[in-house]
Amino acid sequence: MTTIRRTTRTTIASALLALLFPLAASAATTWYVAPTGSDTAAGTMAAPFATWGRAQTAAAAGDTVYFRAGRYLYTTATNTCGGSTTATVDAVVLSKSGTSGNMINYWAYPGETPVFDFSGITGSNYNCRHSSVRVEGSYLYLKGLEITGTLQLNTDNHESWGVYITGGNNNKFELINSHHNMGPGFFLQTGGNNTFLNCDSHENEDTMTSNGDGQSADGFGCHPNKAGNTGNIFHGCRAWWNSDDGWDFINATEACTVEYSWAWYGGYKPDAISGGNPVSLAAGNGNGFKGGGYGDPATNVPANPPIHVVQYNASFYNKANGVYANHGPVNVIFYNNTSYNNGVDFDMLGLIGTTDSSVGLLRNNLAFGKTLTSDFGNPGPIDDKFNSWDSSTGVTVSAADFQSVSFSPPASCPAAYSAGGTVCVLPTDTTSFAGMASARQADGSLPVLPFLHLAAGSDLIDKGTDVGLPFVGKAPDLGAFEYGATGGSPGTGGTTGTGGTPATGGTTGTGGTPATGGTTGAAGKGGTSGASGTGGAKGGTSGTGTGGASGGTSGTGGTTATGTGGSGTSGASGGSSGTGTGGSGVSETGGTSGTGTGGSSAGTGGNGAGGSSETGTGGSGTGGAAETDSSSGCSCQTGPAGGGNFAGFTLLSLLGLTALRSRKRAR
């Protein structure tokens, strides 16, 4: 009896506690998905789910879903074409949202590569457009996933889509590798504040198309179609061997930004090499960075078009143009881009009304090889200064200005292009494409290679003009890869960043001269709040170390961003000094260069909303992801009491209490 009383008191106490304190929100949960899993399993490490959709159903804001390695072959979509050859079916629809402080994470399990292969969605039910990963939700964080095999099954449409954003905001896509899709690897249609960080999109081709083989498979498409779809940014991404363009911003209602990214082999048939050369596709546009333009100048052009930002990018060996204004009506910002050996390196053909024009705000750009510029002489607002071709800079560009301009494709590919096909150049191949398609650094940033980096003594160094972004030396260099480290004494860490105006990114870190090595640089003092960010390039490696640096993306949160110090590595040869890191929506001057061999760490601003704290870290760290914004989550649901027949429950309670009493008595 005593035991019963004690138990009863405990129950009552529990009930009172439950009444006194609102139910706590569910704690963050980790879910697991594996190709060998089951959707009727528990979603644990030991009993993983089988599909993304199942995991989404289980996940709540703040949860993390880990995808284990292997091939996730999709053979069905969430809907059917309904008899229409132009309808759209979706394989994965991410419609559940996280919150500003609690994103839903869909991540590759550490050290593993999950491959989502959509090439099995065939048959008459799916004879229309395909969207492999449609993103409708917000505050989602996708990381480390491989997307491939998106199909076209008829020729009634322009393209299908690999990753297709049709409404999500404040999402982050990091290290997503989208390839061998019959349409763009990434296509943003609607949404704002989406960040694409260190993503790759390659070997995509719309072979079954209504407008010519290859004309619609861009690496990355940014085409926000609603007023207010601001803040979309691509940083540290690569696009290669896509049948259309690397980046395409056509028909955008709001501005997009692409920075610190590379594009090559646009306009060629993926995985096809003939006589040591890529195979041209007649319909593939073949531009590296296409900044703007509208499909129909008579009806589609907004009255006050957005100004895209294209800065610190490298574009090379694209069939048509390296950097292209694409009949845009306004001066898109082109800062510090390197364009090499494209059909034309910089083509600023604009269109105002129905009149060919020249447009573009160009500063500190570098062109080399083949035809440097085109369409700069038409009437129009083009503003062109401090670029390598401008006489005012007084420079002459030659191969000697670069550490390397050697570039060649692979001798052959293991297979011709096919949806879901085989990657031609493996990450371990540091020879083909000058290594530009090789493995990223440990923190996900782009590999550091000599290709197109300025050589010591180049007269392109410090020949640019200050455009409000960090640089090393007396003035910014020309091109995408800033030079200017001086080897020698131990590096001193960066200083605390200071907040300022909306940032558009930091400048590239500087490549070090192979020189005398320094010792470890001290990390910079962290600043205070900023929006989410992830680390930029790890700099300061031995040899020709280059500091990466990254710009911030706009956020609505943070104030002072953080400077990050370079953490140099000691070595026989000098590293490079780090440069400022981008803030998260605020400019900063943090992370000033060390005088020695500091590497650089670059936090890139995330798409934070709300105040947040972030402290940059020296070296190659990833920036803090802290990002808070007060938003009320789902309230705890208490529901109506009763309503059911709880005879069984009563019976169980009695059974339980009896059992307890028996155990107590037995002691």
Add this chain to the structure above:
Amino acid sequence: MRAAHKILASAVLLALGAGGVCLLGARQTPIPAERASATPAALPAIALGKGEAARVSKLELTSPDLEVRMEKRGAGWELTAPIVTEASSAKVVQAIQNLETLHLWKQLDPGTSYYDQYDLTADKALHIVAWKGADKVIDLFCGKGSSDGQLVRLPDREGMFALINWGPQGYAGFLFTGDLRSWRETSIFNFAPEEVVGVEITNPKGGITFAKIDGRWLATRTKPKPDGQLGRATPWSGFDATKIETLLRDYRALAAEDFGDGVTRAEAGIDEAERSGGVIRIRLKGGAVLTLRVGKVANNRTRWAIKDGRWAAKDGGGTLYAIAPWPAAWAIADAHTFE
């Protein structure tokens, strides 16, 4: 000549020179740093005061596509137009908080002549109205986006203005858009599994009751009689307790895939869920009971319902949800599912 007048004059001249095409957007756009320092003091401050977002009691958004109204109800928000249902409090709060950051930085035109061109007329604009009680604290017409920022007009002052929409202190237009579905609360349940003391499932296959007593799950089963009524509950020990934990993980943050607007409860099989699907009741410490009635399969009735998902409704709630097949499967499960 004021800066705004200069801009307008330039625009007119350019337009004349280019065949009448409006070239407001063709002038060079200032870089962000220039934008940030170009705020004329004469422009009205229109933002909510800092901290005022929490006091907003109603938000109305009217656009050509949709007219929605959200009103505060206790700690949460209710959608009161075009339908009455629970609103996504997270989304509403985030939008309202953004109203604290509104900042006009430029007047592009002093009159009304550009309203139509830039979608600032009442029939084209997104009209944002926020209320604090009976006081209108935000009243703003948003038109097209532009290289100068978000174009807006005010109800009580002529002119076209630009609103900062970049950087950390800007208007985030994407927070105010979205279809009706996006403004609705999709969360059905939100509880901590450790708060659960009992689970009961009733469906045509019988009844199963689990009770957690002193950290241990116990169960009874009830088989249906030939007349369809449930028989006597009997103790049952042949179940796997981890299955109950899995069920609770599925239900702790249960969310709708879509909503069954236009579908009746009868069509959805909600009222007779014990026969057409199943009923699941989750008992929490303190006596609260969460009840979900799971009805018929919802295939082909909504764009977003997952194949083989089912209709569902909470007891006491009028909203009809489409839920995914996996959580629905627990409600229609038989004892073998838990073995």
